[in-house]
Amino acid sequence: MAIAYPFSAIVGQDEMKTALLIAAVDQDVGGVLVFGDRGTGKSTAIRALAALMPNIPVVTGCPYHCDPGSPTPGLCAQCENGGKDFKTREQPMPVVDLPLGATEDRVIGTLDLEKALRLGEKAFEPGLLAQAHRGFLYIDEVNLLEDHIVDALLDVAASGENVVEREGLSIRHPARFVLVGSGNPEEGELRPQLLDRFGLSVDVRTPTELDMRVQIVKLRDEFERDREAFVKKWKRKDSAVRRKVEKARAQLNDIDLAPDVLERAAALCMTLGTDGLRGELTLVRAARALASLEGKAEVGLKQLRQVAPSVLRHRLRRDPLDESGSTTRIERALEEVLDPA
Template sequence: MKLALILNVIDPKIGGVMIMGDRGTGKSTIVRALVDLLPSIEVVEGDPYNSDPKNPELMSDDVLEKIKEKKEIKTKTIKTPMIDLPLGATEDRVCGTIDIEKAISEGKKAFEPGLLAQANRGILYVDEVNLLDDHLVDVLLDSAASGWNTVEREGISICHPSRFILIGSGNPEEGELRPQLLDRFGMHAQIKTIKEPNLRVKIVQQRELFEKNPKLFIEKYQPEQEKLTKKIIKAREKLKETNINYNLLEKISKTCSELNVDGLRGDMVTSRAAKALAAFENREEVTEKDIFTIITLCLRHRLRKDPLESIDSGIKVQETFKKVFLY
C-alpha cells in the first residue's frame, strides 16, 4: 500500500490507488499521513483552483486571462492540498455550482467552486468509496482521468483544471465496486490484518507512544520523513529520463493478454508504475524485478471474477508473470 501511494505521488498519471482491507488496519491513517511527505506547491494568490503560475495546463481561465493581459500575478507557497470527500456529499458540493440568479441579473458567470477545485494539484481521498453513489464515483474518475471538471447548468458551462491523485479505501465486507469503476483506478492494494503477535504488540506500543506525546513522536521520525520527501522529489525529476525497453513492454502486454485483461489500461499502468519505481530507486532503466514488484498492484483488480476459481487473483498474476518472463 505504501509503495502504491508513493509511486502515485511520483507519477500522478498512474491513476490513483484503491485500498481494500479489513477494518482497523490503518488504511485511513496511512493515506492522511501521505500529505506530510509531499513538497509544498506554488499557487496563484486568491485563486480558488490552486493554479500553477508556470504551467498553463494547470491554470484557471481567470489566471490565463491575466497573463494574456500581462497583469502582475502574485504567488504564495502552500502545503499540498489533501481533501477528504464525505460520503454524504452532493454532486453540487463535489463539482461546484453556478449561481443562475447572478448569471441572469448581472450577465456574469458566477461559479461557486466545489471539492474538485480544492483538490487540484493535490490528493482527493474517499473513505468507504464502495458506499459512495455510483454516479459520484463516475464524476470523480472522469475528472481524475481528464484533469478537468466541467459543470453544466441551464445552458451555462464552466470548466476548470482538476488534477489530483484519487485514493479510495473500503472494506470488502461492505460490497465491491463495479468492475468498470474498479478498472479506472490505476493500482489496487489489498490489506490483511497482521497475525504475528509480536508485530501486533509493536503497533499497539507505537500507538500508545504517539498518544502520550504526539510532538515528541513526530520529531523522532522527522529526519526519516524528510529523507523520504527528498527521495520523492528526486524521483519526480528522474522520471523524465527513465526508460523501459521494448522487450519488457512486449512481455507486460503478453502477461495482460494471458490473464484476459480487458482493454489496455493494465499495460499502460504497469509500464508507468515500473518506471516510477525505477526512478524512486534512482535508476534510468526498468528491470524485470521492478515489473514483478508492481504488476500485482496494477493487474489484480482487472481480472474477470470467476466464482469457481479457487486461486487468489494476486497469486494468479504472479504465476502468469513467471510463466511469461522466466520461460
C-alpha cells in the same frame, strides 16, 4: 486539524506504502485503491501521505491553483485570459478528503450562496474537485459512496475537467487529481467503471506475526499518549521519505526502460487476458516511478515484477467460479512470463 500519524512509523504494509509513494511520484499512474481488513491502517497511511507531499508552484490568486508551467489548454479560464505573466507562489500539494455524506453541490461546486444572498451576484463557488486539482482526492469507505456522486467523479476523473452546468452557472475548470479510495470488501463491491479509474489496487491483510503486531500496538500507543512528541521523533524519517519523493519526481523523465520491459509487460497482460492497453501503460509507468524512487537509472524486470500485482489485480476479468484469488493468478502469470523454464 488533528495531528496525523507519521508515514514512516507505519509498520509493515509495504505494498500499500509503495503504491501510495508511486502515485505521489507520478500522478499519471492513476489512483490507488486500498481494500482490506479492518484496522490495518488504510486511512492512517493515506492521511499520513498528505504530510509528505512536496510543494508545487501555483498561480497566485487562482481558485484552482493552476500550474504556471502548464500549456494553455490546461489552465482555467481566468488564467488563460490573464496572459502569460502570472505571479506565482508555492503551496503544498492538496490532499482533499471527500467525506461520506458530501452533497453533490459541494463536490462539483455550486452557486456561491453568500454572494447570491448578500449581493445578488451570480458567482461560482468551487467544490472539492476544484480543491483537489493537481493533488489527491481521498475517499474513505469508497464503496459506500452514493451513486450520483460516483457518477460525477467518474466523468471528471476521466476527462480531467469539471464542467458545471447547473443553477444558471456555466463553468468549466481543470480538475486533474489522483483518486485514492479505501474500503472493506465486505461492505460491498465497487462498480466496475469506478474500479477502472484506479491505476493501482492494494489488498491489505492483518499482520499475523506477533512481533509486528506488538510493534504496531507499541508505536500507536506512544503516538496516542503524546502526539506532538511522537511526530517530532519521526520527523527526520518522514523528511527522508519526502526528499526521496521529491527527487524521484524530478528525475522521473530521465529513466530509461531496459530493453525487454515493454515486451514482458505486454506478454503479462496477454497471459492474464486484461482488457485494453491501460494495464500495460500503467505497468510501465508504475515500474518507472518505482525505479525512480529506488534511485535507479533504468526500469528493470525487478520493478515490473514488484508493481505487477498492484497494477493488474483489479483488472483481471472476474471469474466467479474460479476459487483462486487474483493475486495467485498474477503470481502464476509472473512466473510464466518472467522466468520461462
